[in-house]
Amino acid sequence: MKESNWLLSTIILVITLAMLCFTFSCQKQAEEAKPAVDVEADITAIKEVLNQYAVACNTGDFDLWISLWTDDGIQMPPDAPAVFGKEQILEATKPTFEQMTLDIAITGIEDAKVYGDLGLTHCNYTLAVTPKAGGETIIVMPNGKALTLYERQSDGSWKIIYDCFNSSAPPTVE
Helix, strand or coil, X not given: CHHHHHHHHHHHHHHHHHHHHHHHHHHHHHXXXXXXXXXXXXXHHHHHHHHHHHHHHHHCCHHHHHXXXXXXXXXXXXXXXXXXXXXXXXXXXXXXXXXXXXXXEEEXXXXXXXXXXXXXXXXXXXXXXXXXXXXXXXXXXXXXXXXXXXXXXXXXXXXXXXXXXXXXXXXXXX
């Protein structure tokens, strides 16, 4: 009886070791199969989204501008409530594109980082608007700053999920 217990224990031990080897082998293959993360390429990609944001504003291309947002994006403009979702952002912003010629200049990207499927930029910018119906150019943001968060999409592209912006200048009292 002792010999059969020893044989059974040996068989169980061999099977357990084989299963462990197989498990570790599969885990190593899965890790090797993961694509390498290229943080620099991701940072370049989110900076390009920021660049396209400015291009869209300056050319009046609202369709391009709104395409840069996720469906559940949140825009946090200065001195106004947050705007939730792409549809509300569209409704809140489209009149500006229709009524004004925008001139936005990104004057510096102070920081750009990527953490997995989230990225961020902190930039400085200027913004001037000119009424399309005629009138003088108004410098809306002579020294604006923005913190923009991006989310990697299932196709690998990046879109804006949060955009918070305001002025570095103290408010003017009239």
